[in-house]
Amino acid sequence: MRFLRHFGDVIGANLNDLTDRLEDPEVMLRQALREMDDAIAGATAAAARAIAGERRLAEELDRHGRQAGHWQGRAEQAGARGEDDLARRALARRLEHDATVTTLRDRWAAAREASQSVRRQLEAMRARRAEAARQLATLSARRQAAAACRSLVSLDAGPDSPFGARGFARFARMREAVEMAEAEAMALIELHAGSDDGLESDLAAGEDERRIEAELAAIKEAIQPLRQ
Numbered sequence: 001m002r003f004l005r006h007f008g009d010v011i012g013a014n015l016n017d018l019t020d021r022l023e024d025p026e027v028m029l030r031q032a033l034r035e036m037d038d039a040i041a042g043a044t045a046a047a048a049r050a051i052a053g054e055r056r057l058a059e060e061l062d063r064h065g066r067q068a069g070h071w072q073g074r075a076e077q078a079g080a081r082g083e084d085d086l087a088r089r090a091l092a093r094r095l096e097h098d099a100t101v102t103t104l105r106d107r108w109a110a111a112r113e114a115s116q117s118v119r120r121q122l123e124a125m126r127a128r129r130a131e132a133a134r135q136l137a138t139l140s141a142r143r144q145a146a147a148a149c150r151s152l153v154s155l156d157a158g159p160d161s162p163f164g165a166r167g168f169a170r171f172a173r174m175r176e177a178v179e180m181a182e183a184e185a186m187a188l189i190e191l192h193a194g195s196d197d198g199l200e201s202d203l204a205a206g207e208d209e210r211r212i213e214a215e216l217a218a219i220k221e222a223i224q225p226l227r228q
Contacts, residue, residue, distance in 0.1 A: 026143060029136045036129045043122045050115035057108040061101060068097035 075090035 026136065026139050029132060029139065033129065033132055033136065036125065036132065040122070040125050040129060043118065043125055047115065047118040047122050050111065050118045054108065054111040054115045057104055057111050061104040061108050064097045064100045064104060068094050068101060071097065 071090045071094035075087045075094060078084070078087035078090055
């Protein structure tokens with residue numbers, strides 16, 4: 001069949017070779033899928049016609065077989081009654097149907113073989129179409145991944161890109177500045193806390209001195225009468 005030959009031309013080449021050789025293999029695969037779909041549609045219609053023809057021949061074969069059996073029965077009945085002329089005519093009709101059955105049996109066998117062959121070819125076409133669709137999905141995923149990688153590389157290669165080397169350097173400098181600011185803040189807190197501790201020490205030392213002076217004055221006051 002012409003559509004089967006066309007389908008074979010479409011998928012005869014190795015699809016992997018196509019993806020390696022063509023500038024845009026994804027576009028070619030999509031076009032091939034569309035041609036496969038057209039071929040499968042034609043094969044499906046042909047298979048339907050072949051199956052319908054086979055079934056019609058089967059029905060005709062069955063009908064003539066039943067007619068041959070019917071006239072055989074009528075011939076036997078006429079012969080039993082002694083009506084030989086009617087029996088001969090009934091046998092002649094049976095022979096006609098027998099001849100038609102023989103012809104139809106050969107035609108039905110050929111039609112059955114043809115319909116089965118078309119069915120097998122249709123199943124093979126659908127399997128190859130499914131394989132091509134899987135290859136297209138894989139190719140599309142690989143192309144998308146490659147495009148994403150190229151996008152990241154282009155971003156990284158840009159001189160002012162936040163994802164590039166300069167961007168990372170600026171980020172490192174910003175981090176160092178923040179860490180330095182945090183360290184200075186902690187130092188100021190420690191210095192402020194140290195000044196408070198010194199003040200507290202000075203205040204405590206003053207109180208000790210006043211307590212000592214008070215106790216010294218008390219001692220002098222106690223011993224003053226003894227000196228007089």
